[in-house]
Amino acid sequence: REEEDLDALSKRVADLDPKSSTPPELFTDLPLSAATQDGLDASHFKTLTTIQSRTIPLALQGSDILGAAKTGSGKTLAFLVPVLENLYRKRWTGYDGLGALILSPTRELAIQIFEVLRKVGRNHTFSAGLVIGGKSLQEERDRLGRMNILVATPGRMLQHMDQTAELDIGNLQMLVLDEADRIMDMGFQATIDALIDHLPRERQTLMFSATQTKRVSDLARLSLTEPEFVSVHEGA
Ligand code: ADP
Numbered sequence: 001r002e003e004e005d006l007d008a009l010s011k012r013v014a015d016l017d018p019k020s021s022t023p024p025e026l027f028t029d030l031p032l033s034a035a036t037q038d039g040l041d042a043s044h045f046k047t048l049t050t051i052q053s054r055t056i057p058l059a060l061q062g063s064d065i066l067g068a069a070k071t072g073s074g075k076t077l078a079f080l081v082p083v084l085e086n087l088y089r090k091r092w093t094g095y096d097g098l099g100a101l102i103l104s105p106t107r108e109l110a111i112q113i114f115e116v117l118r119k120v121g122r123n124h125t126f127s128a129g130l131v132i133g134g135k136s137l138q139e140e141r142d143r144l145g146r147m148n149i150l151v152a153t154p155g156r157m158l159q160h161m162d163q164t165a166e167l168d169i170g171n172l173q174m175l176v177l178d179e180a181d182r183i184m185d186m187g188f189q190a191t192i193d194a195l196i197d198h199l200p201r202e203r204q205t206l207m208f209s210a211t212q213t214k215r216v217s218d219l220a221r222l223s224l225t226e227p228e229f230v231s232v233h234e235g236a
Pocket residue numbers: 044045046047048049052069070071072073074075076077
């Protein structure tokens with residue numbers, strides 16, 4: 001029965017027209033799992049913001065995305081909903097290792113993302129962790145091997161990739177860079193290069209920022225596949 005539902009859900013995702021002239025307005029218009037719908041509902045999210053309605057359908061279908069929209073426009077759910085859904089539809093479990101890695105330029109922002117993930121994802125069975133330092137490497141390490149979704153700062157994540165054998169990233173499906181422009185501007189370029197080196201090439205990459213990042217060097221280092229550029233400029 002559950003298998004059937006998942007196939008039906010996957011078919012509805014495949015049937016989406018992500019460039020429709022009538023983009024989805026409500027989360028209930030989207031082909032989402034009951035777990036995510038309930039999580040959104042419990043957090044009182046009903047209407048999609050513009051960046052969400054223009055990127056979530058694309059991201060659900062597996063596209064690489066460069067999304068730009070000003071601060072406060074709802075970029076967090078634009079990547080968290082696809083992260084939860086795409087892993088869910090792949091029947092991701094504890095045995096599959098790390099499925100999604102979300103990078104944030106600062107610890108504070110990483111904590112905020114993690115809190116939204118915990119609320120919206122509360123009906124899912126994924127394990128999720130924060131990797132932002134502040135604890136010993138060993139303490140973080142003990143839990144890392146079991147995580148499906150990690151929210152991390154680049155430097156700390158790289159430290160684990162270099163030093164934590166338990167970390168299983170060979171299966172990674174999705175890489176998210178939140179505040180991608182800030183990550184690049186804060187001098188994390190070399191760290192990102194080194195991180196990417198550890199990740200499987202076959203993956204979905206989502207980049208979000210407040211300004212359009214089209215710097216060729218940044219795009220090249222992330223090896224995006226036919227990325228969709230979605231930029232939202234709204235009147236004041
Ligand atoms: P950004 O990352 O673009 O700066 P956030 O994802 O932090 O924006 O969201 C900004 C605020 O808008 C948050 O308080 C969040 O809870 C709220 N928000 C996001 N999406 C929605 C939505 N679809 N409906 C109502 N509020 C939303």
